[in-house]
Amino acid sequence: MEVSNRYVTIKTHIHGAPEESNFEVQAETVALTIQPGSNDIIVRNVYVSVDPYQINRLKSYSSSQKALAISSGINPGEGIVSPGLGKVVASSDPEFEKDDLVTGFVTWAEYSTVKAGSVRKLDPMGFPLSYHLGILGFSGMAAYAGFFELCKPRKGEKVFVSSACGSIGSLVGQYAKLHGCYVVGCAGSSGKVALLKEKLGFDDAFNYKEETDYKLALKRYFPGGIDIYFDNVGAEMLEAAVANMNHFGRIAVCGTISEYTDDGRRAAPSMLDVIYKRIKIQGFLATDHLNLHSEFRSTTCDYLRNEKIKVLEDISDGLDSIPSAFVGLFRGDNIGKRIVKIAEE
Amino acid sequence: MEVSNRYVTIKTHIHGAPEESNFEVQAETVALTIQPGSNDIIVRNVYVSVDPYQINRLKSYSSSQKALAISSGINPGEGIVSPGLGKVVASSDPEFEKDDLVTGFVTWAEYSTVKAGSVRKLDPMGFPLSYHLGILGFSGMAAYAGFFELCKPRKGEKVFVSSACGSIGSLVGQYAKLHGCYVVGCAGSSGKVALLKEKLGFDDAFNYKEETDYKLALKRYFPGGIDIYFDNVGAEMLEAAVANMNHFGRIAVCGTISEYTDDGRRAAPSMLDVIYKRIKIQGFLATDHLNLHSEFRSTTCDYLRNEKIKVLEDISDGLDSIPSAFVGLFRGDNIGKRIVKIAEE
Numbered sequence: 291m292e293v294s295n296r297y298v299t300i301k302t303h304i305h306g307a308p309e310e311s312n313f314e315v316q317a318e319t320v321a322l323t324i325q326p327g328s329n330d331i332i333v334r335n336v337y338v339s340v341d342p343y344q345i346n347r348l349k350s351y352s353s354s355q356k357a358l359a360i361s362s363g364i365n366p367g368e369g370i371v372s373p374g375l376g377k378v379v380a381s382s383d384p385e386f387e388k389d390d391l392v393t394g395f396v397t398w399a400e401y402s403t404v405k406a407g408s409v410r411k412l413d414p415m416g417f418p419l420s421y422h423l424g425i426l427g428f429s430g431m432a433a434y435a436g437f438f439e440l441c442k443p444r445k446g447e448k449v450f451v452s453s454a455c456g457s458i459g460s461l462v463g464q465y466a467k468l469h470g471c472y473v474v475g476c477a478g479s480s481g482k483v484a485l486l487k488e489k490l491g492f493d494d495a496f497n498y499k500e501e502t503d504y505k506l507a508l509k510r511y512f513p514g515g516i517d518i519y520f521d522n523v524g525a526e527m528l529e530a531a532v533a534n535m536n537h538f539g540r541i542a543v544c545g546t547i548s549e550y551t552d553d554g555r556r557a558a559p560s561m562l563d564v565i566y567k568r569i570k571i572q573g574f575l576a577t578d579h580l581n582l583h584s585e586f587r588s589t590t591c592d593y594l595r596n597e598k599i600k601v602l603e604d605i606s607d608g609l610d611s612i613p614s615a616f617v618g619l620f621r622g623d624n625i626g627k628r629i630v631k632i633a634e635e
Numbered sequence: 636m637e638v639s640n641r642y643v644t645i646k647t648h649i650h651g652a653p654e655e656s657n658f659e660v661q662a663e664t665v666a667l668t669i670q671p672g673s674n675d676i677i678v679r680n681v682y683v684s685v686d687p688y689q690i691n692r693l694k695s696y697s698s699s700q701k702a703l704a705i706s707s708g709i710n711p712g713e714g715i716v717s718p719g720l721g722k723v724v725a726s727s728d729p730e731f732e733k734d735d736l737v738t739g740f741v742t743w744a745e746y747s748t749v750k751a752g753s754v755r756k757l758d759p760m761g762f763p764l765s766y767h768l769g770i771l772g773f774s775g776m777a778a779y780a781g782f783f784e785l786c787k788p789r790k791g792e793k794v795f796v797s798s799a800c801g802s803i804g805s806l807v808g809q810y811a812k813l814h815g816c817y818v819v820g821c822a823g824s825s826g827k828v829a830l831l832k833e834k835l836g837f838d839d840a841f842n843y844k845e846e847t848d849y850k851l852a853l854k855r856y857f858p859g860g861i862d863i864y865f866d867n868v869g870a871e872m873l874e875a876a877v878a879n880m881n882h883f884g885r886i887a888v889c890g891t892i893s894e895y896t897d898d899g900r901r902a903a904p905s906m907l908d909v910i911y912k913r914i915k916i917q918g919f920l921a922t923d924h925l926n927l928h929s930e931f932r933s934t935t936c937d938y939l940r941n942e943k944i945k946v947l948e949d950i951s952d953g954l955d956s957i958p959s960a961f962v963g964l965f966r967g968d969n970i971g972k973r974i975v976k977i978a979e980e
Contacts, residue, residue, distance in 0.1 A: 556903035556904075
């Protein structure tokens with residue numbers, strides 16, 4: 291049996307801020323049968339994730355940037371790899387049966403043909419399926435591992451989170467509050483600031499677009515200094531955080547969205563501050579910390595069941611909405627985890 | 636009994652590169668007797684240390700830089716605090732007797748009046764006294780703690796050291812070699828490069844002044860990437876190291892001498908590299924790691940007794956030589972630990 295499979299790709303490599311016109315939906319014919327021994331699985335996608343970091347795979351890499359292509363660049367016409375979940379259509383691996391629910395790395399497509407190791411079976415555990423791409427997926431894992439494993443928070447410590455209404459930032463702030471920390475977030479609109487304070491329980495929050503001097507802003511929100519900075523944005527905010535860090539402060543660098551679309555934009559934090567204040571700045575990927583996965587999941591499921599943590603989702607409908615959903619991330623359109631629903635379960 | 640005590644101070648706070656004319660020798664009258672209960676000790680200095688980081692205490696601090704004044708700024712006319720060693724002249728603390736050899740924080744002076752907690756008794760253990768300011772003092776401790784504790788080296792890992800002929804860099808490289816690492820250093824003259832390769836046993840070394848593109852230079856010396864960078868210089872070399880780091884690379888930021896005398900000079904390493912390559916950048920002070928002190932000392936004394944480690948010292952004579960010794964550090968005049976001999980033992 292064959293189907294026409296629609297998928298999103300780029301027309302050319304992207305430079306600067308992405309636009310919807312950079313993308314197109316292509317169609318291909320896919321045989322819904324598998325070669326035995328191929329180790330392939332065909333997944334009919336239900337939800338796919340839309341994340342800022344994906345821009346870094348859609349650029350063309352100059353020689354000086356090759357190091358960044360470690361999660362391999364994606365070329366025009368190719369499928370765009372993405373976290374997602376769906377149902378097994380056919381599998382060469384006897385561990386997976388037709389209609390099994392699976393999650394892992396698929397593509398922005400109706401159907402994705404992936405290797406067996408790219409996905410695992412998914413038990414929804416009574417939660418909405420979409421949660422397994424956000425709070426119970428890589429976003430949650432990044433928030434949990436970055437905050438607890440890299441930053442080793444102690445009760446009462448002062449935590450700053452940027453992109454605090456984003457998929458990861460919104461969870462970091464809530465984990466930090468549940469851990470007994472004092473938490474301030476920044477975001478890009480007054481509506482988001484209100485949401486952080488009123489719905490997510492942040493101790494304070496500010497709209498960075500209303501601040502002209504981030505160093506002074508952070509000084510105001512942290513008169514006693516910052517112990518932990520969970521960085522999702524990079525550039526000037528990272529510099530300002532370093533200037534306001536306390537001794538033995540820890541910075542988890544999860545993302546630098548303000549730098550993704552501007553190659554010349556960089557943070558130049560004071561290394562003298564880094565030395566004298568013994569600051570640790572550390573980059574990480576959620577996938578490095580899978581040893582924490584069961585702890586992360588049981589803790590987070592408990593919080594969800596006891597309604598101690600709020601889920602911010604921003605779900606759009608249909609494969610064709612992926613380009614605008616993606617492009618909007620860089621304008622800060624999203625509140626919480628941006629997910630695209632590809633099909634009904 | 637009173638003596639005239641000569642000491643070095645600054646005429647005004649220093650901006651930019653220090654010059655000998657920034658300093659002057661002043662004289663004061665010191666009573667060589669102690670008020671009981673004052674907790675004071677008077678030390679007749681034998682050797683004092685001259686280190687680049689001291690410039691950071693001699694600047695005037697604008698509000699934006701206040702955080703740096705944590706080891707408190709020093710004002711014109713005041714004594715300049717420095718590691719040193721000498722003999723007790725008088726002590727209010729019964730633990731110290733006249734003529735005891737002590738080391739710790741004194742001042743650039745013939746006599747220093749310090750609190751009892753600032754110094755400890757020194758057992759030379761058969762080594763030249765000067766060793767206890769360099770290889771067996773804070774320089775050695777910084778090299779040992781920064782390399783072993785922050786960087787957690789594994790045998791065979793690739794290590795890059797900047798200011799590799801400096802008091803700390805020369806020891807880091809030798810510790811790394813003794814640990815089974817591959818070590819490349821950079822320094823500022825062909826003579827230093829030869830010394831690193833021929834005397835200190837570095838696997839390779841280069842003169843950074845002959846390189847126009849540090850990224851390409853490091854690519855050439857580390858075609859397989861850098862696992863550990865021990866940073867003594869900051870700025871462009873730190874950026875280049877980040878660009879050439881391997882996954883899970885570690886950077887110990889010990890000093891940023893190229894930034895000390897130019898406030899506008901900063902490293903702007905790619906944070907995208909930091910994330911994707913999961914790089915850790917960490918500042919430290921030797922004094923934070925005194926828990927390692929006995930391990931450091933026994934290991935290093937063994938290396939010295941078995942002639943497995945070389946000592947580079949650069950000793951000048953007399954209090955009046957301190958300003959030129961200090962100023963020369965920023966021109967890279969020194970080879971190894973710069974020490975000034977104040978008096979005979």
